[in-house]
Structures are given as C-alpha cells and as structure tokens.
Amino acid sequence: MQEYIVSARKYRPMTFDTVVGQSSLTTTLKNAIASDKLAHAYLFCGPRGVGKTTCARIFAKTINCLNPRPDRESCGECESCKAFDEGRSLNIHELDAASNNSVEDIRELIKQVQIPPQIGKYKVFIIDEVHMLSSQAFNAFLKTLEEPPHYVIFILATTEKHKILPTILSRCQVYDFARMTMDNTINHLKNVASKEGYTTEDEALQLIAEKADGGMRDALSIFDQMVSFTEGELTYEKVCASLNVLSTEYYFRLVEHFLSKEVHACMLLFNEVLCKGFDGGNFIAGLANHLRQLLVAKDSTTLPLLEVSEKTKQRYQEQATKCESKFIYKAIKLCNDCDQAYRQSHNKRLQVEICLIQCAQINEEDAPGSGLCPSKILKPIFRLGALAQPTPKTVATPKQETNTNITQNTIAKSVQTQSARETQNKQTDIRTRIKLGNLGPSIRNTGIAKDNKPEGTTKDSPKVENKPFKQEDITHQWHAYVERMPIERRAMAMRMKNMMPKLINETTFEIMANNPQICQYLQNLREHILQEIRSALCNNNIQMIVRIAEVQELEHITSKPALYKKMAEKNSNLQKLAEILKLEIC
Numbered sequence: 001m002q003e004y005i006v007s008a009r010k011y012r013p014m015t016f017d018t019v020v021g022q023s024s025l026t027t028t029l030k031n032a033i034a035s036d037k038l039a040h041a042y043l044f045c046g047p048r049g050v051g052k053t054t055c056a057r058i059f060a061k062t063i064n065c066l067n068p069r070p071d072r073e074s075c076g077e078c079e080s081c082k083a084f085d086e087g088r089s090l091n092i093h094e095l096d097a098a099s100n101n102s103v104e105d106i107r108e109l110i111k112q113v114q115i116p117p118q119i120g121k122y123k124v125f126i127i128d129e130v131h132m133l134s135s136q137a138f139n140a141f142l143k144t145l146e147e148p149p150h151y152v153i154f155i156l157a158t159t160e161k162h163k164i165l166p167t168i169l170s171r172c173q174v175y176d177f178a179r180m181t182m183d184n185t186i187n188h189l190k191n192v193a194s195k196e197g198y199t200t201e202d203e204a205l206q207l208i209a210e211k212a213d214g215g216m217r218d219a220l221s222i223f224d225q226m227v228s229f230t231e232g233e234l235t236y237e238k239v240c241a242s243l244n245v246l247s248t249e250y251y252f253r254l255v256e257h258f259l260s261k262e263v264h265a266c267m268l269l270f271n272e273v274l275c276k277g278f279d280g281g282n283f284i285a286g287l288a289n290h291l292r293q294l295l296v297a298k299d300s301t302t303l304p305l306l307e308v309s310e311k312t313k314q315r316y317q318e319q320a321t322k323c324e325s326k327f328i329y330k331a332i333k334l335c336n337d338c339d340q341a342y343r344q345s346h347n348k349r350l351q352v353e354i355c356l357i358q359c360a361q362i363n364e365e366d367a368p369g370s371g372l373c374p375s376k377i378l379k380p381i382f383r384l385g386a387l388a389q390p391t392p393k394t395v396a397t398p399k400q401e402t403n404t405n406i407t408q409n410t411i412a413k414s415v416q417t418q419s420a421r422e423t424q425n426k427q428t429d430i431r432t433r434i435k436l437g438n439l440g441p442s443i444r445n446t447g448i449a450k451d452n453k454p455e456g457t458t459k460d461s462p463k464v465e466n467k468p469f470k471q472e473d474i475t476h477q478w479h480a481y482v483e484r485m486p487i488e489r490r491a492m493a494m495r496m497k498n499m500m501p502k503l504i505n506e507t508t509f510e511i512m513a514n515n516p517q518i519c520q521y522l523q524n525l526r527e528h529i530l531q532e533i534r535s536a537l538c539n540n541n542i543q544m545i546v547r548i549a550e551v552q553e554l555e556h557i558t559s560k561p562a563l564y565k566k567m568a569e570k571n572s573n574l575q576k577l578a579e580i581l582k583l584e585i586c
C-alpha cells in the first residue's frame with residue numbers, strides 16, 4: 001500500500017518561488033543571499049501555518065547549496081541539497097521551543113553550535129515558537145545569539161512577536177509574514193486538487209479557506225479531511241455539510257422571502273435551520289454578514305471587498321439589485337440589534353423570529369402618521385383574536401404617539417399590530433397597539449383579565465370594574481415589574497427586587513427605601529409603577545406609598561447580628577453550630 005502523505009507535507013514548497021503569498025519577503029531573502037549579506041540571526045514572525053518554518057528550511061538549503069542556480073535558488077541536485085531533501089543534513093538543527101524550553105535544551109544546542117559544518121558553508125539553527133523559552137533559557141542563549149561562530153545562522157520563529165524580549169529583538173533581522181489571502185489559499189488548493197485529480201467547486205474551496213482563517217497549513221489539513229469525506233468530489237453542499245457550516249443558500253432564500261414579505265416562509269426557514277442543529281445566534285450573525293455582502297455588491301467601487309468566488313459574486317450582485325439600499329441598512333440594523341439582545345434574551349428563538357418578521361416588513365408601507373421606526377413596529381402575522389382590540393386609525397396620531405413614547409422611555413416596548421394580511425384590504429384602517437410589558441401579566445392573570453380589557457386599561461378608563469387583590473398579587477406584580485426593567489437600570493432593579501411591597505389596607509401598598517435617593521427615585525417612578533400594576537390587577541384604586549425606613553426597621557433589614565438573631569430564633573441548630581465552631585457574629 002502506498003504511503004499516505006498529508007498535503008501540507010507533500011506540497012511543502014522546496015524553493016523560494018513556490019512559497020505562496022510571501023513574495024516580497026522571499027525576494028528580500030534571495031537578494032540577501034545573492035549579495036552575500038547574511039545576518040547571523042533572523043526572527044520570522046507571523047500567524048501559524050503561513051510558511052515561517054518552510055522559509056527557514058529553504059533558506060538553510062539555499063545558502064548551503066554547492067551549485068546555486070542563476071536565479072539564486074538551490075539546485076536540488078548537489079550532495080547538500082539531496083541531504084536536505086532527504087532530511088539527513090547535519091547543517092540544519094530544529095528545536096521546538098514549545099516542548100524543549102529548559103536551560104539544558106539550550107546548553108545542548110550551544111554544544112552543537114561549536115561544531116563546524118562538514119559539507120556546505122553554514123549551520124542553521126531553527127528555533128520554533130521561541131517565545132516559549134523560559135527566561136533562564138533565554139539568558140543562557142543571549143551570549144551565543146550575539147556572537148555566534150561565523151558559520152552559524154539562527155532563525156527564530158514565533159507566532160507571538162510581542163512576547164519576544166527586546167534584547168532578542170535587537171539582535172535579529174525581523175521578517176513579518178503575512179496572513180494568507182483568500183485568493184492565495186484558494187489558488188493553492190486548486191493547484192493541489194488538480195495535481196491529485198480531485199474535482200472541486202470554487203465555493204467549496206472558498207469555504208475551506210474561510211475556515212482556515214489565513215493559515216495555509218490549516219487550509220491543507222481541512223482540505224485533506226474534506227477529500228476523504230467527499231471521496232475527492234469537493235462540492236459546496238458536501239463541504240458545507242461536513243464542515244457543519246450553514247449554506248449561504250439559506251440566506252439567499254431568506255432575503256427573497258423578505259423582499260416578497262413572506263413572513264411565514266421566513267419562520268419555516270428558520271425552523272429548518274434550527275432543526276439542522278444550528279444556533280440562532282450564529283444564524284443571525286450569518287444573516288448580518290450576508291446583508292453586508294449585499295451592500296458591498298451593490299456598488300461597483302466596493303465590489304472588490306467581496307472575497308468570494310466569481311459565481312457567488314454574481315449571485316450577490318443579482319440579489320443586491322433587487323434590494324433598495326434603505327432596506328439593506330434597516331435589515332442590518334435589525335440583525336445587529338437582535339445579535340446584541342440575543343445573549344440576554346430568555347426566549348432566544350422568539351428574539352430571532354421577531355427580527356425576521358421585522359425584516360420581512362421593512363418594505364411594507366407604514367400607515368400615514370406612524371412615525372415609529374421599524375425596529376419598534378411589529379405588524380401582525382396572525383390575527384390576534386381576542387387580544388386585538390380594533391380601534392380607529394387615529395391610534396397613530398401624534399398625541400397617542402407621545403403616550404407610547406412615554407411608555408417606551410420608561411420601560412415597556414410597544415408593539416404595533418394591524419389586521420392579518422389576507423384581510424388587509426378590508427381593514428387597513430384598523431390598528432391596535434399592545435404594550436409588551438402588559439403581555440406577561442395579562443397572560444399570567446387570564447382569570448382576572450378575560451372579562452376585562454387588559455390592554456386598553458389605564459387609570460382613567462371609566463368603565464373598569466375594580467377587582468380586589470391580595471398581598472401576594474402585589475408582591476407578584478412588583479417582581480414582574482422589576483423583571484421588565486431595562487438593562488441599563490439593572491442596579492436599581494436589583495435593589496427593588498429586595499424590597500418587599502406591603503399591603504397596608506385594601507388598596508394601598510407601602511414600599512420602604514433605606515435612603516432618601518432611592519426614595520426619590522421610587523417617587524419618580526411611582527406613576528409608572530402604579531399604571532402598570534393597576535392595569536395588570538385591573539384595579540384603578542391601587543395606591544403606593546414610598547417612605548424611608550425607620551432606624552429600627554433599617555437595622556432589621558441591614559444588620560447581620562439582627563439577621564442572625566432572627567434566623568437563630570427560627571432554627572436552633574444555627575445557634576448550636578455557632579457554638580461548636582465558636583463563631584462570632586459581628
């Protein structure tokens with residue numbers, strides 16, 4: 001059986017000309033060799049898998065070649081070149097500092113430095129991952145690095161230049177290796193594939209190059225994996241499936257759905273993506289990227305920024321012509337907002353779905369007078385039945401707007417609804433607004449809410465019948481309110497969470513603050529809190545008193561001995577524990 005050699009090794013460049021993507025650097029090295037101006041120490045920096053060690057080996061081979069070619073490359077035929085190619089040359093020493101970083105390892109290396117080369121002119125010492133050397137090893141090495149014998153050249157390689165000590169940096173000629181560009185990687189993979197007789201699609205190679213993120217070695221090793229998965233037939237679909245990457249096909253389809261305002265199709269597509277095991281957050285990030293590509297493809301001046309195959313570029317251009325720039329901006333904004341809110345969301349799926357629905361509705365004309373931006377409007381996809389309270393179009397008048405803005409400014413988000421698409425012609429005038437903040441409580445309190453108007457209820461609606469409520473209802477509503485507080489008020493929400501609203505008569509509850517600032521804050525928020533709680537409990541007579549706690553109450557709240565005393569009263573074991581452990585409560 002023929003020995004299998006991984007592509008990264010099999011196609012490792014043997015001359016400077018075959019090194020991919022580092023032409024300016026290899027030219028400099030070749031010129032230095034030609035003019036015989038060799039430094040005694042080089043530092044090769046750059047990301048992993050871009051050819052640092054390869055260049056170091058080519059360099060070592062070239063300077064030792066007995067019959068260098070006119071183009072300053074090694075001949076590949078002389079005894080020295082053969083020894084290099086067969087890996088038996090004594091003129092090259094490689095030390096992996098990641099695993100050999102002790103003083104002993106360096107001492108061993110220094111011993112080798114003393115022995116002059118047998119064939120060829122130079123002995124080359126390559127120290128890989130040199131930033132991993134211990135500080136003692138560094139110190140032991142410094143002297144030799146500064147004044148090595150004339151036949152010795154050190155090539156230090158590192159992925160983390162910033163970790164190299166200035167004393168080392170100043171003694172080396174520094175070469176910075178560039179990351180592989182997408183084109184370089186794709187072309188090289190194409191080259192390898194054609195030599196091996198594999199069939200490839202440009203999009204598939206593109207995907208591998210993206211995954212490798214600028215490293216050629218990684219690209220080749222992913223390529224090898226893909227070859228064995230796909231049995232040498234690297235199609236986009238197969239590579240997508242084995243790399244567990246979501247096909248761009250989904251995003252192209254999704255944008256088509258957005259443009260034709262097919263909300264249900266978007267929801268189904270998202271469901272399909274989730275069923276395949278993809279994460280909603282990544283999906284939204286991918287969608288944002290797709291929209292960005294569309295934006296770039298829209299303008300011929302930005303088109304070069306699109307690092308994709310010709311075929312895909314054409315698809316982006318086609319889709320971009322169908323989208324107005326305004327649509328793309330808004331959709332990107334929506335995706336970005338969704339991405340930010342995603343991590344904190346309790347219902348992540350819904351978060352993505354809302355974003356998709358809003359994207360699908362960007363192109364829909366807003367009712368005249370509706371000044372809300374799309375991120376704040378959620379038009380209905382389904383008839384909301386009992387929840388929807390048809391009201392005339394005047395809902396969107398400026399006066400009502402202000403009302404909503406207050407709500408938004410404080411806590412609740414507003415959700416605007418209108419009748420379902422199929423009945424749109426008949427009822428375009430009908431719009432209803434539901435406060436999201438009220439949705440939670442009204443669902444939890446369906447028993448209370450069903451024979452009332454939970455959404456429209458405000459303190460001045462005249463017809464509401466005031467329902468009785470208990471301490472636990474107030475406690476529950478208080479916590480529900482705190483839960484809905486926006487993230488920027490989290491510190492306050494945490495404090496409010498620890499406060500216990502106390503019902504002091506049938507309609508009034510009291511809340512105690514432990515300092516005047518908090519008291520004032522709650523006073524300011526009072527109207528809003530009441531509005532929400534009254535609405536949720538269907539009782540417009542509810543009152544709230546805020547006062548500063550008395551000293552003894554405060555001690556009861558804050559002092560640890562008091563807390564301990566109270567706990568010990570309830571559980572005598574606690575006192576025993578304190579006695580056994582000789583704890584002092586202070």
Ligand SMILES: [Zn+2]
Binds near residue numbers: 064066076077
């Ligand atoms: Zn040679």
